[in-house]
Amino acid sequence: MVKTAVSLSGIQLENPVIPASGTFGFGYEFAEWYDINCLGAISVKGTTREPRFGNPAPRIAETPGGMLNAVGLQNPGIDKVVAEELPRLRQIYSKPILANISGFSMDEFVECCAKADASPHTNIIEVNVSCPNVHHGGMSFGTDPNMVYNVTKSVKAVCHKPVYVKLSPNVTDIVSIAKACKEGGADGLSLINTLMGMRLDIKKRKPILANLTGGLSGPAVFPVAVRMIWQVYEAVNLPIIGMGGVQSAEDVIEMMLAGATAVQVGAANLANPYACKEIIDNLPIVMERLGIQDIKEIIGGAH
Amino acid sequence: MKRGLFTVEVNEKLAPGTFRMVLAGDTSAITGPGQFVNIALEGKFLRRPISVCDYAEGSLTIVYKVVGKGTEQMSGMTAGTVLDILTGLGNGYDLDKSGQTPLLIGGGAGVPPMYNLARKLVSQGKQPSVILGFNKAEELFLKEEFEALGVAVTVATADGSLGVKGFVTDAMPAEGYTHIYTCGPEPMLKAIYDKSVTSGQFSFEERMGCGFGACMGCTCKTKYGNKRICREGPVLEKEEIIW
Structure with a gap:
């Protein structure tokens, strides 16, 4: 029997597979397909201080090997998430929860993270400084090392639970951003968020997305994610939650070999509602095949 | 699901x-x-x-x-x-709201869902009538299948090559129907919304990510709050639609 358990800053996960924020709502929809307690953890929908409708439609465009989304952080707001969504999820789900927090100002990040931290239902605070689909917020915090440092430090000051900063790949040097997180006191890193992209409708001669640009996800971005995880693992001594185009148990192992302690699955959930469950069911089989007895032993194993 | x-x-x-x-x-x-x-x-x-x-x-x-x-x-x-x-x-059509003589209107790719609806209504003893809209006669499909159910079918074509010349709204009666069921391109839905005199249910289309409510890729605003076209929709009640 192989061992699949991993630990993120002391939070125990039975396996390293976590559905990524924004692809799993607050879990209820997937609970209609399978028992979501098989998951290592859940990263819930990105949350802001105020309720947000998000961007106008169309919000989705397909691409070769993936998709663009420009949902724009549609969410009911932190108060409702803490008072209603998380307790509702807890009625059907007992494993770790990552609250995913975004914001448009330093105050907003701090207030939302403090509220998420105070909820008895959360285990890790994932700070999203990397959403490419909101203007004057999200990614604009995550592309400047000084801003990232400030957000991390301010959030750490109000949180008792582990703080993981979710990084944008839309930067020249992800290592300098990762270092800024470490200096700000981050307990870990999540990478990568989506890559900013665009598609045009050649008949209408206009962008497909109403927001013009969107975030690229899906298997097309997997090699970019592996490369960035590799680089950050080499340079910064923090646990990494890897993500970006993961579709299979083999992808999970590849990302962990690059340096990830756990792995999030995003767009694959949308194409196949059973994606996470199938990866989890397959993981021990692939581990046996590759002669891996304990998955923890392969973290960063390719370096 | x-x-x-x-x-x-x-x-x-x-x-x-x-x-x-x-x-x-x-x-x-x-x-x-x-x-x-x-x-x-x-x-x-x-x-x-x-x-x-x-x-x-x-x-x-x-x-x-x-x-x-x-x-x-x-x-x-x-x-x-x-x-x-x-x-x-998705959330389909509610048959309980039909009344005795509902009007079913399908335009182009919006015609197909009207078929099972018509069949179910007929099996409940209702008398639906159907309007099918196409651009031109050669695009016509499913007319005989609807007629085989025993429902009255009116065809409208934009170029007048078959049936009523014009849009489905040109073939719509001023009154005499108990409820509207429709599916088709959004400009057609809006025209029917404006002309119809009863309650109704309108089926919308949107680019979707997952199709089962997870990704928020197809959310629209309604008078009763945000709704996902793939989940609370694609069918919306006339009274809640915001254009």
Whole structure:
């Protein structure tokens, strides 16, 4: 029997597979397909201080090997998430929860993270400084090392639970951003968020997305994610939650070999509602095949 | 909602660019007319959401229009092809609101879901009448199938090559119907909304990510709050629609 358990800053996960924020709502929809307690953890929908409708439609465009989304952080707001969504999820789900927090100002990040931290239902605070689909917020915090440092430090000051900063790949040097997180006191890193992209409708001669640009996800971005995880693992001594185009148990192992302690699955959930469950069911089989007895032993194993 | 493997039994051209596909598989998750299925295609990342034209135990019929590479791929499929399909998606039409003489209006690719709806209404002893809208006569499909149900069918074509010349609203009676059920392009839905004098249910289309409510890719605003076209929709009540 192989061992699949991993630990993120002391939070125990039975396996390293976590559905990524924004692809799993607050879990209820997937609970209609399978028992979501098989998951290592859940990263819930990105949350802001105020309720947000998000961007106008169309919000989705397909691409070769993936998709663009420009949902724009549609969410009911932190108060409702803490008072209603998380307790509702807890009625059907007992494993770790990552609250995913975004914001448009330093105050907003701090207030939302403090509220998420105070909820008895959360285990890790994932700070999203990397959403490419909101203007004057999200990614604009995550592309400047000084801003990232400030957000991390301010959030750490109000949180008792582990703080993981979710990084944008839309930067020249992800290592300098990762270092800024470490200096700000981050307990870990999540990478990568989506890559900013665009598609045009050649008949209408206009962008497909109403927001013009969107975030690229899906298997097309997997090699970019592996490369960035590799680089950050080499340079910064923090646990990494890897993500970006993961579709299979083999992808999970590849990302962990690059340096990830756990792995999030995003767009694959949308194409196949059973994606996470199938990866989890397959993981021990692939581990046996590759002669891996304990998955923890392969973290960063390719370096 | 259910995921299942379906086998193509029939895939035939009904009109230029319009095909009927009959598939064998488990349809038990489909709860009523107006729902859709989401079809995985080889080499395409996202599934293709297609409305249900008709279904019975073990049999699913879809009528689809070739609008892109995915549906083009479908049009070339032969009997025996196996497809991974999510069924029972979306909130369909509510039959209880029909009254005795509901009016069903389908435009182009919005015609197919009207078929199962008409069949169900007839089986409940209602007397639906149907208006089908097309651009031109050669695009016509399903008219005989509707007539075989014993419902009155009016055809409207934009170029006047068949039936009433103009849009479906030009073929709409001023009154005499108890409820509106419709599906079609958004400008058509809006025109029907403006002209109709009763309550109604309107089926909308939107680009979707997942098709089952997870990604928030197809959210729209309604008078009763945000709704996901794939989940609380695609059918919305007339009274809640915001244009």
